[in-house]
Amino acid sequence: MNEIRDLIIGIDIGKEYTQICYYDRKAEEARSLSMKVGASQYEAPGCICYRTDHGDYCVGLEAEYFAREKGGIMIGNIYDICQKEEKIQVAGEEKEPAELLAHFLRGILKFLGIQDIVKNTRCLCITSPELNTLQVRNYQKACSLAGFSREKYMLMDYGESFYYYALGQKRETWNRSVGWYAFAGNTVTFRKLTINGSSRPVLVKLEDPVSTKLEPEDEIRDVEFYRFISKTLGKELFSSVQITGEGFDQQWAQQSVKLLCHQGRKVFYGNNLFAKGACIAGKDRLEDKKLKGYRYLSDSLVTADVGMDMRVMGSPAYYPLIESGSNWYECSASCELILDDTSELVFVVSIPEETEKKRVAMALEGLPKRPNRTSRLSLTLKYVSPRDCEITVEDLGFGEMYPSSGKIWRELVRWDEQEERKQE
Secondary structure, eight states, X not given: OOOOSSEEEEEEEOSSEEEEEEEETTTTEEEEOOSSTTSXXXXXXXXXXXXXXTTXXXXXXXXXXXXXXXXXXXXXXXXXXXXXXXXXXXXXXEEOHHHHHHHHHHHHHXXXXXXXXXXXXXXXXXXXXXXXXXXXXXXXXXXXXXXXXXXXXXXXXXHHHHXXXXXXXXXXXXXXXXXXXXXXTTEEEEEEEEEETTSSSEEEEEOOOEXXXXXXXXXXXXXXXXXXXXXXHTTOOEEEEEEEEETOOTTTOHHHHHHHTGGGOEEEEOSOHHHHHHHHHHHIIIIIOTTTTEEEEOTTBOOOEEEEEEEEXXXXXXXXXXXXXSBGGGOEEEEEEEOOSOSEEEEEEEOTTOSSOEEEEEEOXXXXXXXXXXXXEEEEEEESSSSOEXXXXXXXXXXXXXXXXXXXXXXXXXXXXXOOOOOO
């Protein structure tokens, strides 16, 4: 690789395999790294092994070798490990899933061959088939343990990686809908990426998946896949079709491939799409911003705008805290404020398709009584699931005259379920 600083890295942590790529600024594309020296093997088993004789960890193909030949302790698949909360026994010690993932990340990042990888990385983007609350918590903690600050990493699921990959290609491959067939053995799943060019911002959405099972025998398999293509693509115009996963082969898909390519559709097959999509996401968000006018709609997006009416520099103003359109695991905000003739906080909430803004109050019970404008508070908002936002308020006091009481208030809210409440 020819990049040594300001690296943008994409890592695909799949259910079975892991891949890594980096953005090559000279070639202006995301490039996959081989997981085996001297070979074009871009997928590596997503396993981690503890080497008892070295007292350290190894990953992927090396992990399999040490577990098989050198008496290493095979801990398991890192994707499965991060689906759990329980600690895991490793050589007589209990390790949290996030600790093991941190070791896994350090191991796979070594393939880049860069000294002080954290210092020389601008963005590490991790993608997985899906991201639930527990996974996000483990991934975030692992990135922190591996040395990456919150500003240096991002997380996304395969759907969002697909979006960035598709729209990161030449425009003629996505100026209409994009089809996606994902194979998993004898099961194939179809999803359609649609682009609403008449809206502002341009709204992009992956439609709900449709699946079918195929027979293993080649000729029957080809016929069944052909029928599935006919059903899912229909007579609509598609710019391109992407095929991912294990189970597709042009050797058996003779008639299916002809149908896929009908009407000049461009067809692509490969399993490095998600790592590349994650890499392209980092490049676009931090540098290019080519997709600034686009919004990918997913179930993980926060839909409410949350702020407060305050006095800023002496003048009344709306102070935004959370803006809609970002993934829940990226949404957090914090500020300090001084209470002015009130003992509660009032949040102004805007929800799509609701014409009026809501005002949601949070009482600060037990707040020490002080003269007006002498109660300074620290306020933090952080989403802990797609709908749940945790509010944390801490009493900071006001200098030596009014020291902090040490009181902390916490509340979990769902903005879309709040009834309108007015400040007293």
